[in-house]
Amino acid sequence: MSDTYELSCDCGHVKMTARGTPKLSLYCHCGSCRDLYSVDVLSATGWADEDVELPAENDLVVHKVDGKQMTRYSCPECGLTMYGRHKPGIPVIPHGLFRKANGGRLPAELAPTLHLFYRDRVLEIDDGLDKSQGGEAIGLED
Ligand SMILES: [Zn+2]
Ligand SMILES: [Zn+2]
Structure with missing residues (x-):
């Protein structure tokens, strides 16, 4: 696949x-x-660093969760969240940005494949996708 997603x-x-x-x-x-x-x-995609072109961090507003290696970057003008970096470090881009760039629909090839940390949920979701109780499905430690 050679899809290119221009996000704004x-x-x-x-x-x-x-x-x-x-x-x-x-x-x-x-x-x-x-x-x-x-x-x-959170409904999102995670990308290899080499597959994304991100704005310079200086051009974004940075939010962090206290005491955790979790960061979110947003537009300094309109405030929209653009991406985050979580413990494994790869850029995490919310599905909403891809919907916005695609007439409101998530491109089919970006459909989510599983639920992570389902044991921590505040919302029950009955969608037939695999539910990883912790992070084991993607090799994260609890
Ligand atoms: Zn903006
Ligand atoms: Zn999470």
Whole structure:
């Protein structure tokens, strides 16, 4: 696959590009993701660093979760979250940005394949996807 995704914030100040296939596409229920993004479940893709072109960190607003290696970057103008970096370090880009760039629909090839840290959930989801109780499905330690 040689898909190229041109992503933008709401005001157009921040642009990013992702190419090819993400390493991960999933729902994460862990408390850190819920805190970092202020959501009940994070719906996002994870990419190899070499497959994305990200804005310079100086051009973004940085949010961190206290005491954890979890960071989220947003547009300084419109405030939209553009991506995050979590413990494994790869850039994590919310599905919402891909929907925005694709007429409101998530490109089919980016469909999530599993739930992570389902034991930490605040929302039950009955969608037939695999539910990893912790992070073991992607090799993360508990
Ligand atoms: Zn998480
Ligand atoms: Zn913006």
